[in-house]
Amino acid sequence: LDYQHVQVPFEITLWIMLASLAKIGFHLYNKLPSVVPESCLLIFVGLIMGGIIYGLNDRSPPVMDSDIFFLYLLPPIVLDAGYFMPSRPFFENIGTILLYAVVGTIWNVFGIGFSLYGICQVKSFRLQDVSLLHNLLFGSLIAAVDPVAVLAVFEEIHVNEKLHILVFGESLLNDAVTVVLYKLFRSFCEMPTIKSVDVFAGIGKFFVVGLGGVLVGLSFGFTAAFTTRFTKDIRVIEPLFVFLYSYLSYLTAEMFHLSGIVAIISCAMGMKRYVEANISLKSHTTVKYFMKMWSSVSDTLIFIFLGVSTIGENHEWNWPYICFTVIFCLVWRALGVLVLTFFVNRFHVNTITSKDQFIIAYGGLRGAICFSLVFLLPDFHRKKLFIAATTVVILFTVFVQGMTIRPLVDLLAVKRKRESAPTVGEQIHIRFLDHLLAGIEDISGHWGQYYWKDKLEYFNSKYLQKILLREYDQPKSSIVLLYEKLERKHAMELAQAGQLGHGLAHPSFLCSAFLCSSNDRTVITDQKLEDTPNPDVLDNMQEILARNLYRIRRTGPAYNRHTLPGDSEPAERAKEILILRHKSL
């Protein structure tokens, strides 16, 4: 027996196996996951495992290595989140999300830090030796909402898309703020004196860390898109590039002390549309499937490790400090959401309701990021207290808040996610309105989001697409081609039967004209609208409608980490079309 030789890969494989089997186990009993979130069950499994290890060895089980967490477990989850991010609601609410992520997080850090410092002044709690800086440092790591925990809970409760993106977007983008504040306070702790220059440098760092992350991510994303232009002859390694470039963007950002999470999200969002157009349908299935699989496993491992690491003798149980931490986390978050939403609602027509505000405040779950950060703290005599407080906050938010949020959402009758995909009509009207609003903004000289979106789209189709796409034209999926072929055949048959006339819906003409290409808007407004559609225009309409009709089925309406959007098989869709066709024949 030569265990030493294979130990590392063997143990890694066994851990992953355990995680996967645990997942299968939960799903065998369908009632369990509907009551208790999976994250709680996994932490519970971890606690049991940790207990067993502790009992057998009589020493603390190994804690989750922060390096392993940040370098290997976190990137797949964030990549998955960024790649499947519904971009429309995200960009529509980007202002609000940034406000929550930046101002909200700073508010929480200082609120929690200062009020815990106040608690430390109470003599009977025996906490006078915890300085203000240490409290602020602790505040900076405990304030940040955790994307992994948020995802795990929110994907199961199906709230409406806007609410989901507000909480989830905040949890992703607050990484830049957390990184800066955590590193700032940590270096302040080690400095003898703090000059005001350092504080201003710290504020400047926000922009460097956040925007730097975006820049690194986008440049890797575009390089990835450019690379996939040349993979036509070796389809098999196409999926690899998606993973390699996004991972490199994360590592590069981490290397330069920028926000890795922001980088990998920008990379994924930047490359997605070009890569999807360049790679084959099968490669794309593999990319999506593997991303889901990987993030699912990472997430499972994180929660199990969280459980395992909780057991042991790393904790100092000063209950006043721990209890007040939990209370302050809840109170300051609630206050922050209330105040910030008050400002947000003043500038928006589509306001955030008080129910939504409650869910946003209540959904501020803490998770493995806090846990890894607290272990990364430099050694000082109260580190074990901070570890204990962090552990309790995480367990409290994941168990208590995570398990009660679903009943609360039911009780409050929070607006749910719509189950059905938007119809073709809706889709067309949304696009139509987008162009209309962009035109209005252009005429009125107001540079709003529609104006910029339109400009970006123009830049994209004029330059980016030409560089990054293999074929300049938007490629069509085989199912669309099939549908078009059938459509054409049908039209020909109708034409032969003499039934094809001017009966094609006239109102859709406007839409299709607006749709046909995003930068055609100015062209079309210049062009005289003819009274009768000519054959070319008709063809165009036909094609666009055909394309949309089947593309909409493919775009899943919302984000879910465990299933792939558009799960219906191409063959099944082909069947559906066939049946429709048979009926019409």
Added chain:
Amino acid sequence: LDYQHVQVPFEITLWIMLASLAKIGFHLYNKLPSVVPESCLLIFVGLIMGGIIYGLNDRSPPVMDSDIFFLYLLPPIVLDAGYFMPSRPFFENIGTILLYAVVGTIWNVFGIGFSLYGICQVKSFRLQDVSLLHNLLFGSLIAAVDPVAVLAVFEEIHVNEKLHILVFGESLLNDAVTVVLYKLFRSFCEMPTIKSVDVFAGIGKFFVVGLGGVLVGLSFGFTAAFTTRFTKDIRVIEPLFVFLYSYLSYLTAEMFHLSGIVAIISCAMGMKRYVEANISLKSHTTVKYFMKMWSSVSDTLIFIFLGVSTIGENHEWNWPYICFTVIFCLVWRALGVLVLTFFVNRFHVNTITSKDQFIIAYGGLRGAICFSLVFLLPDFHRKKLFIAATTVVILFTVFVQGMTIRPLVDLLAVKRKRESAPTVGEQIHIRFLDHLLAGIEDISGHWGQYYWKDKLEYFNSKYLQKILLREYDQPKSSIVLLYEKLERKHAMELAQAGQLGHGLAHPSFLCSAFLCSSNDRTVITDQKLEDTPNPDVLDNMQEILARNLYRIRRTGPAYNRHTLPGDSEPAERAKEILILRHKSL
């Protein structure tokens, strides 16, 4: 800048990136890969990289770590090879393959070892200090044909399936022999005296190492199949189990000093048909795609590292020893193939032609396995000589033999692989003959391969399928369901039109009766053959023909590491059916 922190994953990612980009680069110029095998180009890239590293640092570049090779790079390639192994030609030629792999390898080891010892006795070569045992140890590592090198070259020359499986199967199965002989001679080198008991123990080890590997592999394979019975609710992690279980089988075998290669191949071949039936179509695409991708990258990295490791000062250039090693490798392999084939041909009707024998002997390429084994040798004063000889043998076989084998195959007009898939008729006749031969063997009391195949099939459908498959019935792909639906519709339409009669092909009745289930053979021979087919039988025939008609398109005829079998999209097939249907309507 904090490079230390991300160094390990960053450098791994960069190496993989380099490998992938090199692959893209070669394929951009279509003429290059058609003349020079990719493996040669990759070694060349590695040599350049190694030269650069050597020039910059002025010390030997890092050699490929044997642990990394055996634990991380080799398993994906072998898994891929095992999973896509064409099982019919493999089992039809298993006897010949085992003869080449076991007897042939032993022949080569002792042949090369003893004749090199003879060379060492020539005084002018200054090699008298290399003992017989050391020569035999060297022989044991240099004799084994390398699966990675064989695959890389043979997949590009498209020889006929039998020839391919003979060389490739030998290269895979000789691992057991190599492991035993290498470890035996290595321990003999360290022992003061060798008893005859040790020699007999060594012989016994062959069976333990080989059969143990098969046993470990099959048990993991069946566990994997059993696990995928329960993944219906979490499709996303299905592909994971295929990789986890096969990797565990490899690691477990290595841990017990069994043959890891044999284990992972048994695991892959054992689980394949059950796993494929249990998991979803999308999961299956992901498994296939990812396996191809992974093995392709591993293979690229191995050849690049081979090139990099060649540069440096690890070599002792004793040219007589090196040249004679190359010559003996060629001569003993040629002799071995000639002698063994002489015996094989005496017992077979379908003989191996002299052209095939030449290609088998010439295709005995050495590769990264020898290279890793030679670095694993215990330190002794002539290790650098062995490293130099191994390097030269590998470069000679990969470059000279690898580059000339394609022109030679053209020149000799070796029978090529048939390009087209077998027709439905052929397929039906093959199955028919199988059952017929099994029946004949049964009656004549001869326990041949057909008898055993039939028994195995019976055991499989009676026990294994019931345990390992989610649904007991062979599941149907959606495209087959679609086809069946159309077929039914068609039949109903014909029935309504009154055209459906007794016209359905009578001769196919026999075939379908033989086909309908493999263990029905005895049932059918007992059962009286009715004169007119009743409706049930007709339905059965209809269904079987429908199933086979479209299953055959799906099974790729031969093995290729860079493309997936059955590349035509389901949607495309649906289109085809649709067109056929339209025509018939």
